[in-house]
Amino acid sequence: MKKSLRKKKDDIIYNQSLTVFGIQSTNDVPNTSIEDIAAYYIKKIVEIQPTGPYLIGGYSFGACIAVEIALQLPSIAQLLLLDGSHSYVATHTKQYRTKFNEPKHAEAAVLYAFLQQFIPNLDQKKILSDLANLPSYDARLLFAAEILNKIINIGIDNIILIAKRFHNKLLLAEKYIPSNKIQCQTILFRVTTSSEYSETIGNDYGLSTICQGPLQVLVIPGDHRTFLQGENVKLLADQIITVTCNNS
Numbered sequence: 001m002k003k004s005l006r007k008k009k010d011d012i013i014y015n016q017s018l019t020v021f022g023i024q025s026t027n028d029v030p031n032t033s034i035e036d037i038a039a040y041y042i043k044k045i046v047e048i049q050p051t052g053p054y055l056i057g058g059y060s061f062g063a064c065i066a067v068e069i070a071l072q073l074p075s076i077a078q079l080l081l082l083d084g085s086h087s088y089v090a091t092h093t094k095q096y097r098t099k100f101n102e103p104k105h106a107e108a109a110v111l112y113a114f115l116q117q118f119i120p121n122l123d124q125k126k127i128l129s130d131l132a133n134l135p136s137y138d139a140r141l142l143f144a145a146e147i148l149n150k151i152i153n154i155g156i157d158n159i160i161l162i163a164k165r166f167h168n169k170l171l172l173a174e175k176y177i178p179s180n181k182i183q184c185q186t187i188l189f190r191v192t193t194s195s196e197y198s199e200t201i202g203n204d205y206g207l208s209t210i211c212q213g214p215l216q217v218l219v220i221p222g223d224h225r226t227f228l229q230g231e232n233v234k235l236l237a238d239q240i241i242t243v244t245c246n247n248s
Contacts, residue, residue, distance in 0.1 A: 018055070018244070021048060023062075031168050034176040038068035045073070053077035055244065060084045060224065064173050067182065067210070076184040080240065083191050083224055085205035089173035095200065104140075108132040111144040114166045118148055120225060181212035187243050188216070189236060193223035216243070 023041050030036040045054065052075020058066030063084025070079045108131035116122060127147075131140045145159035152159075188207055202208075204217050218239050222232040 019049075021045070025165070031165070031172070034064060034068050034172050035072075035179075037172075038065055038072055041065065042069060042073050045069075051075065055080065057082065058084060059228075061089050061169050061173055064089055064176060067178060068176070070182050070184060070186075071178060071180050078244065079182060079184055079186045080243070081186065081188045081205075081207070082236075083189065083220075083227060085188065085201075085207050086176060086178050086210060087201060087206040089170060090176065091201040091206075093170050093174045102132075104132045104134075107137050107140055110167050110170060111140055111163065114163050115144055115148055116225075119151055178210050181210055182207075183213045185214045186211050186216070187218060189218050189220050189227075189239060191223050191227045192219055192221050193226075218243075 030040055054073060054076050055078045056066050056069050056076055057080035059082035063081040064086055066079060066081060067086040070076045108128050111131055112127050131143060134140045134143055141160050141163055144163060145156045148159050149156055186207060188205060190205065207215055220227045220232060220236045226232060227236060
């Protein structure tokens, strides 16, 4: 779809027309490694646009995929990472393992994170306790699916499948180690609200260790979810327009 991006600054109007394609996780996407997922998406990208330069972006777990795409795909002009990096998800999952000694608590935390994507105002303490007290992972999956199905009503089995994919993505991200350095310009849009793991991951989410090209960090108000809402997302859009216009 064709998007017209406009920015007014110092009485100068910048117009930039970009063709934007969203990459979606489907049944055909490999579930074996970050590298395999990136390679699959690159084939789809090249089918639509055979030659670069390319502007690649990703949010959260998608930022991890975007990093690997930037390593595999030549002619990347810019890499835009929305509150994520190659190590963002892995840092959180490893800290979960440290924090929760028993697997049932780690599984409960993963399923709570899955539910929170769709139901942001959950009672964290109650849901975590309810999930952890169930006898098995399958029982926890079913419990989470029943909660979510009341909201999105797509069927218990479909939700269980989506939840399993979510969990698998976390495991893949935890194993991922970039094999090379990023050569293109990289811009991280990170949030102002720190998580309990911020000290571990650093202000640039570890990107300075893998970026050989220029790295810029821009801070957007909000947390991992609210920076994509209301006035915060307007500011984010404005910043994206600025960096893409400056590169054109």
